[in-house]
Amino acid sequence: MVAQLPYVTLQKVFARFAEAEPEPKGELEHLNAFTLLVAVALSAQATDVGVNKATRALFQIADTPEKMLALGEEALIDHIKTIGLFRNKAKNVIKLSRLLIDNFGGEVPSSRAALTSLPGVGRKTANVVLSMWFHHPAQAVDTHIFRVGNRTGICPGRDEITVERAIEDNVPVEYQRHAHHWLILHGRYICTARSPKCGICPIADWCLYPEKTA
Known part of the structure; x- marks a missing residue:
């Protein structure tokens, strides 16, 4: 070293x-804090380019936790099946959408501890969201x-x-x-x-x- x-x-x-x-600027395309969170979660073991291709159409119809739940896991899989580990990622996105509604009023929280309490959201993902959306020096x-x-x-x-x-x-x-x-x-x-x-x-x-x- x-x-x-x-x-x-x-x-x-x-x-x-x-x-x-x-x-x-970060290279993951997003419309709001929720779509940024989803995009970063999807980007694990995948390229930003690949995630962007998969989410452009997705985020046009599911840009809130409520809309993502309404879309459902199987339809979400159809959108993200070109991304690695897409089945597990789809489960996590649906679960985190439900938790955002139940525990955070449908809003993306601005603390690392709250973010990492969500399925599929580790420290790195949380820090990206804190940095890009909330302008925290994470x-x-x-x-x-x-x-x-x-x-x-x-x-x-x-x-x-x-x-x-x-x-x-x-x-x-x-x-x-x-x-x-x-x-x-x-x-x-x-x-x-x-x-x-x-x-x-x-x-x-x-x-x-x-x-x-x-």
């Missing part, structure tokens, strides 16, 4: 990210962020929780809100797993990765 980049270097790194993309660590954090020294850690904590503890507070999106987009398009594009990397000057590509 590489060392943790010092605070002054992290300031430069995130200033560079902010300069390149002042308002980074850090949803996926495989991209885990790789970037450990490869560059931005937020090294042995597991997702320690990487999440490294972001919260070390990244300057003014960059916390967008840190998740900057890191995931950097990992998705530049600091890729097999062939990182170090030659066009905006933070290559400070990255600690010892095997930089030409």
Whole structure:
């Protein structure tokens, strides 16, 4: 594991990210907090592109918990059957829709504990919703962020929780809100797993990765 980049270097790194993309956006399409929650839950072990293709028509007819329950599990499966683990995900979406109605007045709650009480909603999913919809500086660590954090020294850690904590503890507070999106987009398009594009990397000057590509 590489060392943790010092605070002054992290300031430069995130200033560079902010300069390149002042308002980074998530790539999952959604209409409201509920459709965002469903989209993120569906995205586990699936691509954002694949989820978007499956949910465009779905969200036109089921954009609230009530409408999702009315649609029903079998009809939901027809919409999302191109996504991995679609049967289990459909069960969870129907269950979480019922719980949102019964326990939260049909609204998506804005606390991590409440969100993770819903079927199919883990810490990462909850953090994405808290970040994207409620603008809370929650850090949803996926495989991209885990790789970037450990490869560059931005937020090294042995597991997702320690990487999440490294972001919260070390990244300057003014960059916390967008840190998740900057890191995931950097990992998705530049600091890729097999062939990182170090030659066009905006933070290559400070990255600690010892095997930089030409």
